[in-house]
Amino acid sequence: MTQGHHTDERYDTETTPGDDREPLFPRLARRSFIKAGMAAGAAGSLAGCTGLLDGETGTAAAEVDADVDPGEHDEYYAFLSGGHSGDVRVYGVPSMRQIMRIPVFQRESARGYGHDDETRRMLEEAGGYTWGDTHHPRVSQTDNDYDGRWLFINDKANGRMARIDLKYFETDAIVDIPNQQGTHGACARLPDTDLIFGVGEFRVPMPNDGRDVDDPAEYGSVLTAIEPESMEVAWQVQVDGNLDNGDGGKNGRWFFATDYNSEGGVTESEMAAPDTDYVKAFDTLAIEEAVEAGEYEELSGVPVVDGRRDSPLNEGDEPIVHYVDVPKSPHGISVTPDGEYAIASGKLEPVCTIIEIDRLDEVEDPNDAIVGQPTVGGGPLHTVYDGRGHAYTSLFVDSQVVKWDIETAIDSEFGSEDAIVETIDVHYNPGHLIAAESYTAEPQGDWLISLNKLSQDRFLPVGPVFPENDQLIYIGDDDEGMRLVKDTPAYPEPHDATIVQAEKIDPASVYDPDDLAVEHIGGEDDREIVREEGRVHVKTYSQRNNFGYTDVTVEEGDEVTFTITNIESTDDIIHSLAIPQYDINVKLAPQESREVTFTADEPGVYWMYCGYFCSALHLEMRSRLLVEPAE
Ligand code: CUK
């Protein structure tokens, strides 16, 4: 494939019927699959064509029931990364109702996150940044199935990985990864999520301490392995080129990552210059053996193994990193549910590349592990699965999702379109897509969400910053084809998502005091105000409709700590402790205890109030903080 293929006649310059906007990419407008299929004599089955027609008009088929009536619950949770909002969003599927947001890398007042001492400290120790760029939420698995324990999420901006405890739906650990700038792909070693991988996108000097600043040849990027329990970095592997997205194999050994800068360029044209880039297959067991044997260099306290092409560890027939050449700038990579193939999506080339994982051990040239390379359409970014042998690839340039058959692709010539079953138009320019439990061994194959980067004309205008558009597509009927069911506007900007059966997650509705590090103040008998020189420690509680004390008096300059427990045991009765002028809003769910410390440096009267509307007397739920002027 050459770069020139985009001009071929399969790409028309007209927009889809009914779509009167200007094409975004004038020469790369949405591709007319019907035309291409007829020209190539490679149309799918009749059934596929039905889906095609629906896809062309982009209309929802009435018979797909995606309604979740008021009071009813969804069948699935979807966890979507919030991108540079720094959070994770929780949707119900198929309703697409946004149920919750979980702040991760940014302070957030409604959840009191970054307001109490503990979460403030956590954000501070994780580098003290005020934001993050979340991309890849992955829920922990046991035996290749979701276990509902944790969700891991990367920060592409500041090179971090966070863990969310799914008992409380809150972030409980963040690691600031050394030697890595731009932790992009994030994924686990499966079947049991015994390692979390952070994929280093930006090449930088190693270590990045001022050396080699303008000597890009010396820059490096690493794959990082993190222990999920301790959230400590176990080891890293330095590679040639960079790393983009990643996915773990299913058998406890392999990890795969794409690369869009094998040449180590620093400008866009340099990065896009080579005809091929790599998929790197990391043999994590061989890497662990190298670490065991002391074959590493310690950098910033972390064992860094040399996985570059000319590393001695890559000589012989058991290299630690297999470098597979694929058409340039692949983007997403994902392992099929049966664990047999890793499929990389082409991005700048209209193909997906299928690597047969077991062949990596058998072939001398890793390129011989490539067993298929179907043409799928313009700008393929990510690929997910339905568990029935189909792959679904997002086509950024064509604004479509293409469904194709994996075995047909393997049986066909490289570059053939024979594997394409059908396409559906999405609105517009999809990044990731996700199907129900696609990252496990047993996807359900009913729902798919296309996370579209542009919404264009789909919603009421809200000024120059448009929402993204998360579209729900039904994929459960191979005869009728894919059906667009719902548009869901999304605050910028979701990337990847994970869809988990609701029954596999068991959140608490009330805190277990044993899970909290803060002293539990059980009620009136426990409350006290402890005064020492320059320090006041207020131990109190909140309940409908008071804070234990009506007044708390301190002196200007005192260091004040509130230890406060919400002593309600009723679900959903949440209070907060908001202290004006001191920039504090500590949220307290039932039986939750939090601590907050501040210096009372502004004399005056401050009405401490509850920020959650908790009862008819909520407005009356307020106490005075009296800060008396110092002598
Ligand atoms: S990346 Cu965003 S569309 Cu971070 Cu997985 Cu592809």
Ligand code: CUA
């Ligand atoms: Cu407590 Cu409002």
